Every structure is written in C-alpha cells, then in structure tokens.
Amino acid sequence: ETGVTQTPRHLVMGMTNKKSLKCEQHLGHNAMYWYKQSAKKPLELMFVYNFKEQTENNSVPSRFSPECPNSSHLFLHLHTLQPEDSALYLCASSQAQASGGLNTGELFFGEGSRLTVL
Amino acid sequence: AQSVAQPEDQVNVAEGNPLTVKCTYSVSGNPYLFWYVQYPNRGLQFLLKYITGDNLVKGSYGFEAEFNKSQTSFHLKKPSALVSDSALYFCAVRDKDNYGQNFVFGPGTRLSVLP
Numbered sequence: 001e002t003g004v005t006q007t008p009r010h011l012v013m014g015m016t017n018k019k020s021l022k023c024e025q026h027l028g029h030n031a032m033y034w035y036k037q038s039a040k041k042p043l044e045l046m047f048v049y050n051f052k053e054q055t056e057n058n059s060v061p062s063r064f065s066p067e068c069p070n071s072s073h074l075f076l077h078l079h080t081l082q083p084e085d086s087a088l089y090l091c092a093s094s095q096a097q098a099s100g101g102l103n104t105g106e107l108f109f110g111e112g113s114r115l116t117v118l
Numbered sequence: 119a120q121s122v123a124q125p126e127d128q129v130n131v132a133e134g135n136p137l138t139v140k141c142t143y144s145v146s147g148n149p150y151l152f153w154y155v156q157y158p159n160r161g162l163q164f165l166l167k168y169i170t171g172d173n174l175v176k177g178s179y180g181f182e183a184e185f186n187k188s189q190t191s192f193h194l195k196k197p198s199a200l201v202s203d204s205a206l207y208f209c210a211v212r213d214k215d216n217y218g219q220n221f222v223f224g225p226g227t228r229l230s231v232l233p
Contacts, residue, residue, distance in 0.1 A: 056220060109162040112161050
C-alpha cells in the first residue's frame with residue numbers, strides 16, 4: 001500500500017468511448033503526476049500538477065484531458081482514443097516545495113490502470 | 119537537460135550471488151538520483167535515493183547503491199540475490215528545471231534471479 005490509489009485497475013474501451021481514470025492520494029502531497037508506460041518504451045511523463053495548477057503538459061494529444069480538482073485527486077479523461085494508446089497509466093504524487101524550493105523527494109506511485117483500446 | 123542510461127536491458131544472476139544493476143547519468147550540477155523497482159502488473163516502488171552525503175546509500179529489501187561522481191554512475195547492488203528480486207528496475211534523476219518537479223527515468227533493466 002503506497003498511499004496512492006488508482007481506479008479502475010483495468011479498462012477496455014472502444015475508440016468512440018469516453019472514460020476516466022481516477023487517482024487519489026492519502027499522503028498529504030501537493031504534486032501529482034500522470035505517466036504512460038508502454039511495452040518496450042521508456043516511462044513517459046504526461047502531466048504534472050503542483051498545488052492544483054498544471055505545470056507540465058508533455059506534448060500530450062488532446063484526446064487525453066487531465067483534471068485536478070484538489071491536491072488529493074487527479075483524473076485523466078479519455079476520449080476517442082487510438083489502439084496505440086493502450087498502455088499502463090501510472091499516477092504518482094510527491095511533496096512539492098513552495099515557490100523557489102527544490103523538490104528532492106521521491107515519487108509515490110499507484111498500482112496503475114491497464115488500458116486497452118479496441 | 120538531465121538524462122539517465124541503463125546500459126543493460128537484462129541482467130541474469132544466480133540466487134545467492136551478488137547482483138549489480140548499472141546506471142549512469144548526465145546532469146548539470148549536483149544530481150538527485152533514485153532507484154525504483156516494478157513487479158509485474160504493479161506500479162513502481164521506491165527503493166532508495168541519493169541527495170547528498172555518504173556515497174553508499176542503503177535502501178529497502180537489502181539493496182544499496184553507490185554514487186560515483188567521477189564516473190557519473192549510481193549502480194544498484196545487493197550482496198545476495200533472491201528469486202523474489204526478479205523484476206524491472208528503473209534508475210531516475212530529478213530534473214532540476216521547474217524546481218525539480220519532474221523525474222527523468224532510465225529505460226529499465228530486467229533482472230532475472232535464477233534458482
């Protein structure tokens with residue numbers, strides 16, 4: 001138990017569906033991340049939120065839409081995905097510093113949501 | 119920009135033997151380095167980190183890592199491997215841009231411990 005919970009653990013969707021992935025952290029952290037892990041490819045950073053503000057959007061297609069309503073919850077809304085979007089989507093959190101401070105802490109990951117797009 | 123290399127895709131070791139998983143990095147300034155492990159169909163679990171201080175860092179499950187500034191390396195080690203150590207291992211460095219908010223991960227090394 002890492003303190004970061006992702007639901008659902010498995011999701012199968014068609015290319016025309018709309019679905020959402022949910023992440024919740026119980027660690028009191030204020031930075032949250034979405035990563036994509038595909039077979040035989042390095043871990044790809046998708047989005048970063050610090051203090052609920054998006055600070056990184058790593059050239060992610062608009063069919064992926066993040067939402068961070070508060071510092072404990074992070075969503076990834078999925079719409080008209082492609083089969084190549086099938087992957088393990090990992091959520092993580094860390095304790096960000098206030099502005100001007102360098103974050104040296106580790107990331108805490110959830111178990112991931114395995115997405116299959118048909 | 120920071121980068122991490124893991125030169126071996128796969129490492130095989132017999133149970134009871136020492137293991138080493140290699141990592142080299144490229145950063146500007148002092149590095150903040152991390153090791154993570156991933157078991158099948160699971161998320162990444164933190165093992166250990168180097169921020170400053172002693173070059174030999176001890177972590178979870180009997181793992182340790184040695185920071186070598188002159189060789190820009192941060193190799194993961196364990197004196198006696200277990201079959202249960204078989205997993206995917208990632209080295210990572212904190213990107214100091216954007217106040218260190220972002221991690222840069224290596225491609226991963228698959229460790230197989232043979233009984």
